[in-house]
Amino acid sequence: MTTGATIDLASKFAAFSDHWRPRFAAQLNGQDLRLVKVQGLFPWHSHADAEEMFLVWRGVFRVEFRDRIETLHPGQFIVVPRGVEHRTGADEEAEVLIFEPSEVINTGDAEVSEFTAPQGQTI
Template sequence: MEYLPVNFNSKFSKIEGHWQPKGIARLNNYAFKIAKIKGEFIWHKHDDTDEVFIVNRGELVINLPDGSVKVSQGEMFVVPKGIEHKPFAAEECEIIMIEPEGTLNTGDKVDEKTIDEIEWI
């Protein structure tokens, strides 16, 4: 049997809009989610989990309480649990996030950007 890998670019080609995470793979109880983003997200935190951001294309800035980090294609950053953060991308950017399944995209905040249940693609 020939199994198929998950191709990141192929998955990104299926999504439209910004800040709308989609599930693409599971690792135990963790979810791999992808999103196209542009502009500013909201300040929020995840009290129970770290959160991984990997950039597939473009440039992501994660604002943190005492500074920021710029994450480019081929790079990742781990936001530690409990730390406030605000993602930002000046131009459209493709990000992969890894976190426990069920982690809310807006963390401790509820906002018009909150996505209660993600779609799997």
């Protein structure tokens, strides 16, 4: 992560291939910009103290709430309010930018599992 330098998203996404393991691309004002590749379904969870913003770079990405499903395409984003249970998914691989506070664990209040990303992985 280099501040004050241009970041090329295509090359950053090309640098890794695993799913559900966010990489830290930048930090600003206590927030992380995390890049993640997704495919399949992520566990249900919530974040009591933080909103999350998901911005689709490539592919089709879903945010599922208990009462509805939002489907996002490249260039679209959604903000999940704090405390709202949700899960994310993609039938085919998608690339997504996540904006959230630096201290947020990606699996929120769900039990630690293979989906829980190691903290501090940069790209």
